Amino acid sequence: MTQGEDAARPPSGLTAPGFAPPNRALATLGLALASFMQVLDTTIANVSLPSISGNLGGSANQATWVITSFAVSNAIALPLTGWLTRRFGERKLFMWSTLAFVIASTLCGLSASMGMLVFARALQGFVCGPMYPVTQALLLSIYPPQKRGQAIALLAMVTVVAPIAGPILGGWITDNYSWEWIFFINIPIGIFSSVVVGRQLKGRPERLERPKMDYIGLALLVLGVGALQIMLDLGNDEDWFHSTTIVALTIIAAISLVVFVIWELTDDDPIVNLRLFRHRNFAAGTLAMVMAYSAFFSVGLLVPLWLQRNLGYTAIWAGFASAPIGILPVLLTPFVGLYAARFDLRIVASIAFVAMALTSFMRSHFNLDVDFERVALVQLFQGFGVALFFMPVLTILLSDLEPSEIAAGSGLATFVRTLGGSFAASLTTFLWTERGAVHHAHLTEAIERTDPNMVQTVTQIGGGDLQRGAFVLERMISQQAMQIGFNEIFHALGIIFILVIGFVWFARPPFVAKGGPAAAAGGH
Structure with missing residues (x-):
């Protein structure tokens, strides 16, 4: 999952067979926990944003910076992975990145202002940029070739489970303790992973160089x-x-x-190899990946915020309502990996996007009286689309790359996908606020403040108190306006998922990534 021409080089561990850690299970645990911790932090703060903004005195838009600062810094760091790996080696880079992630997490938890938290989150996202690709390379290197498929399956399962656990764990911690602990829990996990992997992989052969930096x-x-x-x-x-x-x-x-x-x-020697877009399947697949992931990322951010701000859910219950989106991916991902290649992957991806579009259109008809069961069932159904999304589209975009371009292509796709998610988060929250304000203005236009009947109605709403009734009415109008804005955004997201289907069909079979050691180092 590295980037640029440097990243096309296979991980050094794959070129030095024969190494085995003293305890492969312990080394695997350390690597898996580090990956889990890093992926968890992409979603754990989503349900805690209202508490964070309230505690630190930030606006709803400013709270989104907690998500976007992490994502954009993570994307910027991705292209550096290939250069850092060749310069310092995978083992040292993993240890340093993990320990730096612990330090950044500590700073996040100690933040006393929104500005400090956003800076700490940006630092956290940057230092963990190399963690997933290096974890993948190290995990592959400690298993024999015939068992590397199992290692990749384990890592894929971790990356699927972590986003599910994020909203639930973040909600539970926020409700029962305080939002700071969603970051402090990284400290023991990160230290354990760094120490264990550092000791278990000591003596692992690595080829160090002094590569040119762009x-x-x-x-x-x-x-x-x-x-x-x-x-x-x-x-x-x-x-x-x-x-x-x-x-x-x-x-x-x-x-x-x-x-x-x-x-x-x-x-x-570019840091980001944009020449890869000359390949038709890579260009079509990457565009589909970026658009679909951006819309998917917007869903993951908007639903927990809506549940808390509009429906009055606590953070933990917002997490429970959001979590079913991960159930079907956990159950179906192994089967998708085994059997999807037997079908035209454009059809598989199209089914995924239709499912995700349908769930967006379902949400566009939600109202303030929607119950927990319906919210959770729609999330569950979207999980079917998620299960069929990543593997087919990733396979399509890698299918016409040369073996030496596989790792760089996977990294470039991950880079633009992460940026797309970050930009989408900012645009989605802005549009929600903006459309809410527009609809609030439209709804209040019909209210004639001097009309005796209206005054009487407002007084009744307030239990005989006109001022209290006006406050209650204003809150009702604001909630309804934000609900209409929410519905409009999800209608637009549904259209985006439908449009993505067209980009997938620009690709041309066969959809089989060319062999070579670099392919083993590809992204997720």
Whole structure:
């Protein structure tokens, strides 16, 4: 899951057969726990955002920065994995990344302001960028070739279970303790994983080099992506393009990203190998992956927020209502891996997107009286689409790459997918707030404040108190306005899932990734 030309090189552990840790089970446990911890942190904060924003005095839009800062920093760090691996080795990189993740998690828990928390989350996302690809490479290297399929299946199961556990665990911790502990729980897990893996893999052969670093490409990437994400996060609070800050950030992002694309296409050793988009299946599959994952990421962020803000759920019950989305992926993923290749993968992916579109359209008809069972059943049904989504689309996008391009292609797809999710989170929360405000204005237009009948009605709502009745009515209107905005967004998400089907069918069979050691190092 590494990036660029450096990343196309197979992990050093795969080229040095014969190494076995003293206790393979213990080493596997350490690696699996680190992966679980990292993936868990992509979702564990979702249900805690209302508590975090309330405790730190941030707005709803500012609370979203807790998610987006992690995701965008994680994406920026991904292209560095290949260079860091060749320079320092997988074992040391894993240990340092894990311990740095522990330190960043501690800073998150100790944050006394929204600004400090967002900075700590950005640091947390950046240092854990190499963790998943390096964990994958290390896990493959300690198993013989005939058992590597089982190792990958274990890692895939961890990455499926962690997002399910995130909302439930985050909700339970927030309700019973405080939101800080969703970060503090990483401390013992991270230390255990780092120490165990460091000891178990001591003496593992690795080939170290002094590779060239594309510093200009990296600087342009950080500047362009960073400015774009800050612009999206600040836009609503700064009144968008009426603000000089937003205009300046937009100009910086546009110029940096245009120059970045030109530089990466012309540099001999780019940090992000954009030339891979010359392959038809890679281009079509990656576009489908980014659009579908962005919509999926928006669902995962919006549903827990809606359950708490509109329906009054506690964090733990919002987690329980959201969690069924992971049940079917856990049960079906092994079978999808075994049997999906027997069918046209475009059909399998299309079924996935139809299922995800249907669930979005179902949510677009939710109201403030919807019960827990219906919310959970829709989440469960979306899990069917999720189970059929990742493997077919990833296989399609890797299918026409050369063996030496597999790892870089997987990393590039993961890079843009992660960025897409981050940008989608900012846009979704902005649109929800914006549409809620529009509908609030429309609903209040029909209220004639001086009408005696209206005054009487409002007084009755307040139990005889006009002021209390006005407060209750305002709250009812706000909830209804946000509900209409929620429904509109999910209608749009349903349309996006349908449109993605068209991109999948631009790909052409056969959909079988070419062999080679690099393929074993691919992403997830």
